[in-house]
Amino acid sequence: MAGSTQIPAIDGWFTTGAGGAAPALLGSRCTECGTYAFPAEQSFCRNPDCGSTTFETVELSRRGRIWSYTDARYQPPPPYVAADPYVPFCLAAVELAAERLVVMGQVVPGVTVDDLTVGDEVELVIDTLYSEDGTDYLVWKWRPLAADSGEA
Amino acid sequence: MPGDRDKKVAVLGAGMHEWGKWGRPFVEYGLAAARDAMADAGLGWRDMQFVSGADTIRNGYPGFVSGATFAQALGWTGARVSSVYAACASGAVAIANARAQILAGLCDVALVVGADTTPKGFFAPVGGGDRKNDPDWLRFHLMGATNPTYFGLYARRRMDRFGATEEDFAQVKVKNARHGLANPYARYRKEVTVEEVLASPMVADPLRLLEICATSDGGAALVLTSMDFARRHAGGAEPLVTIDAVSTVTPTFPNTVIEMPNFSTDSAAANGSAAATAGFRPSIATAAYAEAGIGPEDVSLAEVYDLSSALELDWYEDIGLCGEGEAEKLLRDGATSLGGRVPVNPSGGLSCFGEAIPAQAIAQVCECVWQLRGTASGHQVEGARVAVTANQGLFGHGSSVLLSR
Numbered sequence: 001m002a003g004s005t006q007i008p009a010i011d012g013w014f015t016t017g018a019g020g021a022a023p024a025l026l027g028s029r030c031t032e033c034g035t036y037a038f039p040a041e042q043s044f045c046r047n048p049d050c051g052s053t054t055f056e057t058v059e060l061s062r063r064g065r066i067w068s069y070t071d072a073r074y075q076p077p078p079p080y081v082a083a084d085p086y087v088p089f090c091l092a093a094v095e096l097a098a099e100r101l102v103v104m105g106q107v108v109p110g111v112t113v114d115d116l117t118v119g120d121e122v123e124l125v126i127d128t129l130y131s132e133d134g135t136d137y138l139v140w141k142w143r144p145l146a147a148d149s150g151e152a
Numbered sequence: 153m154p155g156d157r158d159k160k161v162a163v164l165g166a167g168m169h170e171w172g173k174w175g176r177p178f179v180e181y182g183l184a185a186a187r188d189a190m191a192d193a194g195l196g197w198r199d200m201q202f203v204s205g206a207d208t209i210r211n212g213y214p215g216f217v218s219g220a221t222f223a224q225a226l227g228w229t230g231a232r233v234s235s236v237y238a239a240c241a242s243g244a245v246a247i248a249n250a251r252a253q254i255l256a257g258l259c260d261v262a263l264v265v266g267a268d269t270t271p272k273g274f275f276a277p278v279g280g281g282d283r284k285n286d287p288d289w290l291r292f293h294l295m296g297a298t299n300p301t302y303f304g305l306y307a308r309r310r311m312d313r314f315g316a317t318e319e320d321f322a323q324v325k326v327k328n329a330r331h332g333l334a335n336p337y338a339r340y341r342k343e344v345t346v347e348e349v350l351a352s353p354m355v356a357d358p359l360r361l362l363e364i365c366a367t368s369d370g371g372a373a374l375v376l377t378s379m380d381f382a383r384r385h386a387g388g389a390e391p392l393v394t395i396d397a398v399s400t401v402t403p404t405f406p407n408t409v410i411e412m413p414n415f416s417t418d419s420a421a422a423n424g425s426a427a428a429t430a431g432f433r434p435s436i437a438t439a440a441y442a443e444a445g446i447g448p449e450d451v452s453l454a455e456v457y458d459l460s461s462a463l464e465l466d467w468y469e470d471i472g473l474c475g476e477g478e479a480e481k482l483l484r485d486g487a488t489s490l491g492g493r494v495p496v497n498p499s500g501g502l503s504c505f506g507e508a509i510p511a512q513a514i515a516q517v518c519e520c521v522w523q524l525r526g527t528a529s530g531h532q533v534e535g536a537r538v539a540v541t542a543n544q545g546l547f548g549h550g551s552s553v554l555l556s557r
Contacts (some may be wrong), residue, residue, distance in 0.1 A: 009294055010284060035406075036419035047422045048405050067410065068312070070304025071357045076296035079277065079289060091301050100420035102410050106295055113357040118312035128333045129294065139294055 009129045009137040013039050015059065016126050023119055023126045024059035025103065025140055031056055036099040060103070062124045063145075064094040067102045069116045081130035081137075092142045094122055110144045121145045159443065160240030161254045162382030163555070165193025165375030166518040171368045171505045175269055178208050178216070179225050181371030181511070182267030186222060189373035190263070191287050194385070200375070201259035204250040206237045206242035206266030206510035211277060212413070212546050214337040215268070218510065225435040232259070240457065240543055241400065242266060243372070243513030244551030248398045250376050258299060260381040266510035267371030282425075288413035288546075295415075300364050300411045300460070304356030307462030311358060314477040316465065318358050320484070322349035324461035325503055327361050327489050332500020334530025336495045337515070339368050340504045349461075363461035368506030372514035391557040393524045395517070397443035399552040403432040412546055427457040437471040437542050438552035444554045451494055452536040453523055455516035457543035458501040468496065471542050471552075495533050498523060516541035517553050 008016060017023035030042035032052035035045055039058060045052045075086040090107035107116070108127060122142040130137035167188025169181040173386035190196060191361035205218025219235035232253075238245040243266040250262035264524075283289035291297045310316040325348055332338040344362060352362040377385070381391055406418035409431050441447055448471060467480035473494055474482045482488055488496040497503070499519040502512070522528040541553045 010290070026331075030422070033422040035422040038416045046405060046418055050422065068305040068309035069303050069357075070308055072296050072298065072301055073354045073356065074298075076292060076298050079282070080291040080296040081293075082296070089296065091295060091297060091305070093305050098421070100406075100408070102408065102417040103413055104291075104295060104297065104410060113308070118309055 004134055006136045006138055009139045014126065014140045022062055023124060023140070024062055025124065026057055027060045027099065028055040028060045030054075036060070036101055038103055049067060051085045061096040061098050064096040064103070066116060066118055066120045066122060067093040067095045068118055069093070069107070069113060071113050081132065083103065083130070090116065092122060094117065094142055104137070106141045111144060115144060115146075158379065159255060160379055160396050161251050162377045162379055162386075162396060163374055163517070163521050164377050164382055164386060165189035165191070165195065166371045166521040167192055168337045168515055168518050169267065169371035170337050171370035171508060173270070173339070174369050176369070178369070178371070179221055181269070181369060181508075182222050182265045182373065183225055184512070185216065185267065185373035186263060186265050189375050193302065194373035195261065195375060198229055199261050200231055202231070202250060202253050202262040203231050203233045204246040204262055204264045206246040206514065207232070207235050207237045208268045209239065209242070209509040212239060214551060217266075218265065224498035226424050229347060233242045233458040238400070238549040238551070239545030239547055240507070240509055241513055241545035241549035241551035242510045243515070244398060244541070244543065244553055245400050245549070247374065247514065247517065247553060248378070248396070248400050249539070251395060251398055254378050254413065257323045260378045263515060264374040264376060264377045265371070266373075266512075266514045267291040268508045268510050270367040270508065273460050278337070281455055287415065291413045291415065298356070299412060300356040300359060302410070303364065303460035303463055304359050305410065306466055307358050307460060310462055310465060314480060316480050318350060319346055320465070320480045321351070321358065321363055321461040321485060324347040324464045325349050327483070328458065328464075328497050328501045328503035331490055331495075331498050331506025331531050334464065335504065337370075338500045338504040339366075339370075339506050340500075359442045359460050359462065365459045365502040366506035368508045370391060370505065370508030370511045370515065372511040372518050374471065374517060391525055393521045393555055393557050395553060397440040397554040399436055399439035399443065399550060401435055401439045401550040402548045404435065407432050409433070432548070432550065433466065433470040433544060437540060437552040439550075440540065440552040440554045446538065446554070450538050451540050453494060453498055453533045453539050454496045455499060455501070455521070455539070455541045456496060457501055457512075458497060459507070461503070464496065464501070467542055472542060490531060498531050498533050511550050513541065513543050513553075516543065518557065520553070520555045524555060
């Protein structure tokens with residue numbers, strides 16, 4: 001049953017789209033060399049030729065293309081909080097063109113690997129990761145654009 | 153880099169404890185392997201001047217200290233010691249440390265040991281409590297991304313890009329199961345058919361239970377010496393096997409392939425950044441070839457880290473046995489089977505062993521030693537002269553060892 005409170009399962013990694021704005025992952029962009037990172041870098045730039053220690057927090061592209069995908073047929077061990085009974089889900093690694101990086105995430109429920117292909121366009125959405133004690137814990141998920149019909 | 157200085161060290165002894173699942177202390181397995189390796193070398197424990205241990209692993213993280221534990225168990229002799237953690241590459245880094253001591257002239261004889269005992273089931277983060285700054289904890293918590301799901305990503309990508317089929321992946325398992333049949337150290341010694349592989353439960357599509365590496369108990373050890381010591385001690389009686397190069401490279405930025413336990417790759421968007429590099433995995437053996445001054449065309453056999461059946465096909469390309477997208481053809485042509493042009497995993501690979509992490513990279517080298525000596529009874533690669541190992545450990549640890557006779 002859906003909880004009455006909704007909070008991110010982790011702080012500072014994404015916006016939830018509250019207030020009507022589109023949700024987005026929160027990454028960092030190096031103010032010197034332009035390197036992006038997700039999750040956001042706080043202290044050092046990963047570019048070996050850059051000594052910068054200053055970053056701006058940026059919303060990453062909401063759409064990307066599937067680099068690859070798979071699914072989890074068996075219930076993952078804790079600290080994953082699985083629904084009872086367990087429902088398998090897909091995972092996708094998604095290439096963001098502007099940032100030139102690949103970000104993983106679960107695919108929205110109801111999608112199977114048969115619905116996915118490398119190169120497909122997907123969009124970021126916020127969905128419930130798990131519910132506990134009346135609270136929904138939120139996370140980012142990828143939603144195939146081709147599967148628009150029937151998805152929430 | 154040193155120029156044409158001889159970087160060879162001799163492998164005088166190789167020893168292993170059978171792989172299995174008994175849950176006994178790892179020291180037992182390591183000691184059995186060490187004693188076998190020393191006996192194989194015709195040397196005793198008091199001859200070992202340096203002990204290089206690969207630490208045990210607990211779900212990917214450093215576990216128990218190894219070098220001093222083995223030294224104490226064998227009886228303190230004052231030998232110098234080192235213990236290393238490099239995830240799945242720990243064994244190769246232990247070899248690299250021993251080799252460096254020998255090449256620097258700091259010792260003549262070194263013992264390398266790795267052993268582990270493993271819990272059942274999926275690898276999962278150690279310990280209780282929330283660790284929200286630890287990517288390995290977070291990938292389980294926020295995505296339910298087990299190790300096999302990362303292997304599944306690589307496998308699916310091969311299918312969509314290169315036309316690999318589930319049958320191809322199953323054939324890798326069938327091949328390795330056949331290779332391991334006569335290997336006395338293998339845990340699984342049973343032939344399987346493509347149909348049996350494809351009938352096993354799906355774990356992370358397209359990978360099935362029989363295609364994903366188990367976790368095992370086991371131990372492996374080597375006695376490494378300087379070339380001068382080997383010539384004095386062995387006197388050229390049998391083919392002398394040498395380690396000619398050891399690669400322990402890290403990735404180069406930007407690493408644009410998603411890897412455990414990460415949520416994302418590096419970004420290639422830096423101002424003035426060149427095109428993405430060739431990738432981490434291909435760089436691992438390349439560094440070993442460059443160090444030894446040879447190429448993949450010289451290789452007689454390879455032991456690669458088949459954490460999944462499909463991953464073995466990635467390795468064919470990454471160690472230069474064929475071009476990108478050509479691994480399925482190499483497999484289908486039988487080139488990587490015993491009797492083929494360049495057999496891969498003649499030991500049976502992880503498919504037949506299951507992974508005893510700190511022992512595994514050392515076990516790969518043990519297999520190569522026996523192959524190059526011509527003593528790999530029942531799974532011998534005829535006329536083997538050059539062997540290469542390759543593996544990749546969590547958190548950016550590459551390893552590749554080149555051996556010859």
